[in-house]
Amino acid sequence: MGGGFRWVRPEVYPLFASVGVAVGICGFQLIRNICGNPEVRVTKENRAAGILENFAEGEKYAEHPLRKFVRTKSPEIMPSLNSFFSDPQ
Template sequence: MASSVNRWLRPEVYPLFAAVGVAVGICGFQLVRNICINPEVRVSKETRTAGVLENFAEGEKYAEHTLRKFVRNRTPEIMPSINNFFTNQK
């Protein structure tokens, strides 16, 4: 047991654990978000019997969330200041 712990808990594998942890966190967030607020997901029996609902306002509210509204009119750049430094030579 001690040899397997020493094999996997080295400082070299901490980034791997961090990356896997972030991926699991993102998946968990998306699952909870879909179960809680997605208008097409129905968990309780009462809402499942309703069938297909034509509720476009609720669907648009779900699709047009705050992050999407925030990045809609921005340029798709990761580091705009560095891009401007190298492209806009004075």
């Protein structure tokens, strides 16, 4: 009677990894929304303030560095390979 994980088969390791990554992404997004979203108000004092017209804070939240980086890129997975096969020589 060896190790404690005899019921876990090696075939399910990729499933555990993908579910773990998905849970991590969901957790990151949840924490990002609770801590940084200007429309989410956790404390009672902030909820009592009502609707705030703070467009600068909303713009800062929506225009994060990843979105700014991706905006300048081509919406293709492999642009050099696509241009090699589709553009005339």
